[in-house]
Amino acid sequence: MRLVFAGSPSAAVPSLTALAASEHEVVAVVTRDDTPQGRRRVLTATPVALEAERLGLPVVKTRRITEEVAERIGALGADLGVVVAFGALLREPVLSAPRLGWINLHFSLLPRWRGAAPVQRALMAGDERTGAVVFQLVPELDAGDLLGTLERPLDGTETAGALLDELAATGAALLGDVVDRLAAGTAEPVVQVGEVTLAPKLVLDDGALDLSLPADDVVDRWRGTTPEPGAHLPLGDARLKVLELRAADVGDAAADADAGLAPLAPGRIALRGRRLLVGTGTAPLELVRVQPPGKKPMAGADWSRGLPSTDDVLLTTSPTTSTTTTDEEAPA
Numbered sequence: 001m002r003l004v005f006a007g008s009p010s011a012a013v014p015s016l017t018a019l020a021a022s023e024h025e026v027v028a029v030v031t032r033d034d035t036p037q038g039r040r041r042v043l044t045a046t047p048v049a050l051e052a053e054r055l056g057l058p059v060v061k062t063r064r065i066t067e068e069v070a071e072r073i074g075a076l077g078a079d080l081g082v083v084v085a086f087g088a089l090l091r092e093p094v095l096s097a098p099r100l101g102w103i104n105l106h107f108s109l110l111p112r113w114r115g116a117a118p119v120q121r122a123l124m125a126g127d128e129r130t131g132a133v134v135f136q137l138v139p140e141l142d143a144g145d146l147l148g149t150l151e152r153p154l155d156g157t158e159t160a161g162a163l164l165d166e167l168a169a170t171g172a173a174l175l176g177d178v179v180d181r182l183a184a185g186t187a188e189p190v191v192q193v194g195e196v197t198l199a200p201k202l203v204l205d206d207g208a209l210d211l212s213l214p215a216d217d218v219v220d221r222w223r224g225t226t227p228e229p230g231a232h233l234p235l236g237d238a239r240l241k242v243l244e245l246r247a248a249d250v251g252d253a254a255a256d257a258d259a260g261l262a263p264l265a266p267g268r269i270a271l272r273g274r275r276l277l278v279g280t281g282t283a284p285l286e287l288v289r290v291q292p293p294g295k296k297p298m299a300g301a302d303w304s305r306g307l308p309s310t311d312d313v314l315l316t317t318s319p320t321t322s323t324t325t326t327d328e329e330a331p332a
Contacts, residue, residue, distance in 0.1 A: 115199035124224030145189035276300035
């Protein structure tokens with residue numbers, strides 16, 4: 001079949017690479033415009049654009065699907081459109097331009113976590129399983145019939161970045177299988193069933209860790225916001241970035257008391273041996289690696305040794321109220 005591919009971030013690259021190596025023909029790649037990156041704000045192409053150029057594929061760069069872009073897509077004579085995190089909604093007449101419409105690789109088990117940040121929201125919620133699906137794109141957000149599904153159990157250690165990389169690879173194989181079945185006419189759509197939950201795009205304040213919550217909840221939020229937008233704790237008027245966090249095995253309460261180790265209140269830190277612990281609403285956690293304001297990443301214990309006294313440090317337990325976005329720039 002003749003395919004048009006729409007995608008932007010690195011999570012979409014494995015799918016583009018796999019489709020380009022298949023028996024199908026990728027006639028064009030639609031991706032977001034170049035954006036300023038880094039401190040010098042250098043205009044940088046999306047990872048998908050770079051991969052398309054490496055593969056020698058025609059590239060269409062756009063911030064949104066304008067009438068002009070819609071006409072260009074319609075003129076391609078594609079049999080099928082394929083979307084993997086493009087970054088903007090597709091509407092008519094683009095949806096109907098390919099003969100078989102558009103399909104979308106989405107990194108959740110729909111209808112759970114419809115929206116822009118399904119992997120992150122699944123981890124933040126402490127889900128016990130996730131996965132990826134390929135579904136038929138329709139005007140309603142992530143609501144089309146399912147054409148393929150893979151499941152992945154979660155063990156409580158995954159971070160959003162690592163899990164997204166994994167699902168991008170396994171999802172690419174699932175996507176290729178669905179495309180082959182559509183070409184052969186053997187694909188069998190399945191209606192989505194279950195409770196709908198939403199996964200809006202994350203903002204910086206979503207990474208604020210509330211230490212008044214149980215330790216498991218704090219860890220889940222850290223997992224879901226690592227590496228982006230980045231987990232952090234209030235440190236005066238600044239933020240202490242939390243790069244690595246884990247449960248602290250400090251023994252039983254009686255043994256700690258005999259050793260002179262007082263229980264840790266939420267937000268209080270203490271250096272115990274070579275480990276820096278912080279109190280939560282239940283058990284303490286270990287701040288394994290942190291990044292103080294204006295400094296390089298370092299071990300949590302090393303950071304604490306540079307403080308006049310850990311007794312004077314209280315990592316505030318009430319993070320800034322998060323705001324969510326519902327704009328149309330959420331990935332398709």
